[in-house]
Amino acid sequence: MADHILIAYIFASVIGFILLYAFIVLKNARKVFPVTNTAKTISIDGHCRSEDNDADVIIVGAGVAGAALAHTLGKDGRRVRVIERDLTEPDRIVGELLQPGGYLKLMELGLEDCVEDIDAQKVFGYALFKDGKNTRLSYPLENFHADVAGRSFHNGRFIQRMREKASTLPNVQLEQGTVSSLLEENGIIKGVMYKSKTGEVMKAYAPLTIVCDGCFSNLRGSLCTPQVEVPSCFVGLILENCQLPYENHGHVVLADPSPILFYRISSTEIRCLVDVPGQKVPSVSNGDLSKYLKTVVAPQIPPELQDAFIATVDKGNMRTMPNRSMPAAPHPTPGALLMGDAFNMRHPLTGGGMTVALSDIAVLRNLLMPLRDLNDSYTLCKYLESFYTLRKPVASTINTLAGALYKVFSASPDEAREEMREACFDYLSLGGVFSNGPVSLLSGLNPRPLTLVVHFFAVAVYGVGRLLLPFPSLKRMWIGARLISLLDKHIGI
Template identity: 80%
Template sequence: SRVLLIKGDRRKAQPARVEREHRAGRERECVGLIRVRILVLWCSCLRELAWLRIWNMVDQYALGLILASVLGFVVLYNLMAKKNRIRVSSEARTEGVQTVITTTNGECRSIEGDVDVIIVGAGVAGSALAHTLGKDGRKVHVIERDLSEPDRIVGELLQPGGYLKLVELGLQDSVEDIDAQRVFGYALFKDGKNTRLSYPLEKFHSDVSGRSFHNGRFIQRMREKAASLPNIRLEQGTVTSLLEENGTIKGVQYKTKDGKELAAHAPLTIVCDGCFSNLRRSLCNPQVDVPSSFVGLVLENCELPYANHGHVVLADPSPILFYPISSTEVRCLVDVPGQKVPSISNGEMAKYLKTMVAPQVPPEIYDSFVAAVDRGNIRTMPNRSMPAAPQPTPGALLMGDAFNMRHPLTGGGMTVALSDIVVLRDLLRPLRDLNDAPTLCKYLESFYTLRKPVASTINTLAGALYKVFCASPDRARNEMRQACFDYLSLGGVFSTGPVSLLSGLNPRPLSLVLHFFAVAVYGVGRLLVPFPSPSRMWIGARLISGASAIIFPIIKAEGVRQMFFPATVPAYYRAPPVNCQARSLKPDALKGL
């Protein structure tokens, strides 16, 4: 192993200091004795010389030889004493330096010192990030409000691109032993017609595919993996505020499970407390939009028309989703536009699902859907959308849904979060000292640009698809909806291209824009063939205008420059700060300090 010295605390244990004081005392006694002996020797020599001179038995050469020998002894003694003082001074200087051992596999393990990173929240992003940083040798303190298994109706579908990121982080076994189901694509239903859209997985390992599962089981598996590392502390508590000092975040104030108010400090605090984050306001400019809500049901012992596929029904007024979450259960998510949903308690929701939704689901699952409504386990969840608008703050960072959200129609949230973790891990790996908060903050500005290819592609696609898939009284919007269904039904590049974008396998924003306007042009072509009447031409113009009105605001919110021209952003080329990197020293080199 190599030994690295990084900036540390100046405090040291008392026993070492006492031992040095005793050693210095002994050395002073030795110095005194040597000086006495030199004096005695010198006097003796003078006496002998005087006696020899009296008897004229010595010449000047003998006298010079004796004097040179004595002076040489004195010089040798002074050199040895000076070397000893340098060694003692070196020990004193390194008294407060924290030692970190880098093992042969590149991990950085602190021998002593406090926490390196505090992570607020242990959901998908928090637990995956904790395990990732812990594997790199950092001491991590994770504070989670509730460590029991979550029970949610979203975060249950992981796209193939997200699974690849899971593999890259070494967390692929988190989807094992939880009855997760493999997903190979989507089936799209509209007005009695359907088409199958398969993921382009031919170039990947046979294990690569989407995964669907119970969100709580997946999170618990990742928490277990994180907690298994000795340098990760997983604690149940509620973070109430961030600790700020002179504009720098120094840690968090939190309340333990027992109700005690405590403070935790670390050079870097990463907030991953989810879509309902109460800490994000001090770290970003949140502009949260709630376009709709999901109504969740679980269909039991139901066989979907296409096994191991997600099912999207282009219903009126908005889409309905079906996908397996275990070998015996199918999740149904009914999108209800707006922020108000029918009441569950007074039976309005059950009535709405039976009368408005049930007639539009595929016949193969109609009975299972009605039975699930009758069982009454109906839950709702607001669908939130929030573009990333960071305010870089020294000592803190936002991740996951606390930082960036998109409509969950495409199931891309976990893929974006895992991709962000890979980017952050690669940025932090060269650094061994996180204590220079302003310099670290400046360096991590590159994170916001490097994450854009994956994040902006999935975010834009989710927002655009949701608006296209929703029914509308406007004929131009309905033509766009029908054109999208027909375009995807063409097969070949017309289906694999959009699906590769949705799956996270091909995160290219420009490709997304080209396919989106190809759908619009295809819709205009359908209108103008075979007879381009003035009314049809007008609808076609409105279709192009409507398509532009859908996608351009989303692109603007994502950032045109970072999305399409990231290489022109100065932060894209930002190198790791030299003062935050550890110097590699050989063990023998430490003796010369």
């Protein structure tokens, strides 16, 4: 009987919250995100390309965003010039998991074959582990083509495949060079200055310059307000000769102090990412990091992986990387645009970065498709302001979810936060609508901010119900009130 009352209370609360949230959104929508249809003010056949321009579009950087964008615009007939600092295969410990929503965008852009012939692994969901318990969460893929799933792979192999595909287009030119600055004239970006592979200082011109030079961008400062936070660092390891408890699934261990991730990146290798809160990890040189991994981390991971984990640590095969988070805060600038991690970053816990980047590319491609001429910089800049509005459903959902889940999945001495953590695990373990909704958000298959808010609210109400049943106490009521207040900190309600 108590369960029926609790469920009824949850749904009544959710419905009330939906109505309140919808009212607030509708009230502020025009004020916050004005949409102006200025497409008709951009000439599609009135201007000729300037003879001074080397291309229609210059792309700075050929990572996931830059390479995918080069192929996409090149396929649409644009003359594209890509300048990348290093065209050899990248070697990173993140950017190795593409969610199903990202794979759908890859298909939309005609790049799905870039996950072929790189020993990529299909991913069908997640497995969560906490205090000896575990639960499996499957992606809701029933209504999609059989090939639609997540993909995990070596990041560098994926990028090289996209670079190779982009370079097969005759109107796409990839060259190695280091861009030092944007060329600006009367407030308009005209192109870039860069140093070629041979050390020669050169200039390249185009009506539109798109900066995709990643999280270490030295150009973003003039195009946005960079507010980069580093909530934690990853320690990356590759485990060999072992099996995951649930093959073809990502594994998330809700450990103390923060999550540990496992997922297969090839038929023989499993990536492990250990999250360490703060901006520094224990020292590698004096053995503190190795000791931390073996004494604090190893006992918390699934038993099937412990021997391989410790063996990898003993070999010293560890790499570290700070996790960055940066909201999208652009300065609309005539002649230039930011994309990818140079523009917007979120905690990589949920593996949503590539999904956001590919979705942004699809939005931009659709906006640019009807425009033959890009030379009217001020009008084009005004027109592309709609890009920031159109990207929000996907980007804001994935960004908010990444930050919120990192906070919820991390251990805390705060009783309310610990209750939220336990409630989230148990809520997802209920299965059915309780897991399908959140997993559809995580996977990028259902990028709806309101759905995100509803499920976080439901988790909070579920947690309060657990505290108050069967007999409430003043302490439990106080913890419950604080648990509800955490919604504002986690998702901004």
